[in-house]
Amino acid sequence: MDEQLQTLAYAKKTAIELAVQFGPKLLVALLILVAGYYVGRWVGKLVDSMLAKLGLDEPLRVLLVRIVRILVLGLFLIMALQNLGVQLLPLIAGLGVAGAGIALAMQGVLGNLAAGLTILFTRPFHVGEYISIVDEEGTVEDIKLFNTVLSHPDRSRIVIPNRKIVGEILHNFGTLRQLDVIVNVAYDTDIRQALATIQDLLRAHPKILQEPEPFIRVLALTDSSVQIAIRPWTATADFYVTGGEVTQAVLETFRERGIQIPFPQREVRLLGPA
Known part of the structure; x- marks a missing residue:
């Protein structure tokens, strides 16, 4: 029983000595880290504001701000470790060896990271x-x-x-895409009227851009029709919907104005005795 009491007393004495010896240093180190966190946030916001004024893309700004915050926090971490009396050279050497092993095991991840940095900086x-x-x-x-x-x-x-x-x-x-709509008209169609009709409906369509100017031209002469190419520009988000709307508008307008859209025809002659 006496031995247990002596052990507890020794442990209590040791804990008090450690608290007296290292407690203030631990408290100061903790305060340094807390200060580093808030300073890093403040510096990050300042850098983000400066980069935004320079017109940098958001993904690149986010990356640079994170790097700045990590650097600031790392600086305060070094200060906290020095306050605790930690020898930094052996620690750095150990981190270097561990980092080499981690890099070898995470080649794919690091490859994606390097490629991501390339994309953010070259901005293709x-x-x-x-x-x-x-x-x-x-x-x-x-x-x-x-x-x-x-x-x-x-x-x-x-x-x-x-x-x-x-x-x-x-x-x-x-952010813009060019539609490619092909329409066929009969050979006896007034081509100028057909082209003007297409031009009118493109001007009236709310999703068709007038700049760049829509391309409307006779494309080819086929066996049974004259092909007209309709290539207006629209926003990328409206590309698929607008293509269908333009095709429908051409069909309905041609029917209203009596412009014939022919179908392929073949003339078959039977040769033989009368």
């Missing part, structure tokens, strides 16, 4: 633009460090790892 596309890459296409919804998110016209979302994007052929349609 922006949020809101319509792109086609790696047999996928859609409107860029978000550009992250590890992947890029596309919004498909069927309302699904496509997540592409960034390392699959860098180095591939990318088709960037931008």
Whole structure:
């Protein structure tokens, strides 16, 4: 019983000595870390405001702000460790060895990270633009460090790892797309009237842009009709809907104005004795 009491007394004495010796240092270190957190937030907001005035894209701003906050917090962490009397050189060496092992095990993740940084700094596309890459296409919804998110016209979302994007052929349609509607008219049609009719309905359509100017031209002469190409511009978000609306408007307007849309015809002659 006496031995247990002595052990408890020794443990209590040791705890008090440690608290007296390291307690103030731990408290100061904790205060340094708390100060670093708030200073990092303040500096991050300041940097974000400056980058916004420079016109940088939001994904790149977010990345740079995070880096600044981590650097500020890391600086305060070093100050806290020094206050506790921690030797930093052995710690840095150990972190270097551990970092090499982690990097080897996370090659794919780091590859996506490097590709994400490349995309953010070279900016081959922006949020809101319509792109086609790696047999996928859609409107860029978000550009992250590890992947890029596309919004498909069927309302699904496509997540592409960034390392699959860098180095591939990318088709960037931008925020505008050009429709490609082909309509056939009979050979006895007044072509000027048909072209003017198409021009009128394109001007009246709310989703058709007048700049760039719509392309309306005779495209080809087929066996049974004259082909007219209708290629107006519209916003990427309206591309699929507008294509159907223009086709329907052409059909209805041609019927109203008596412009014939022919179907293929073949003349068959039977040769033989009368």
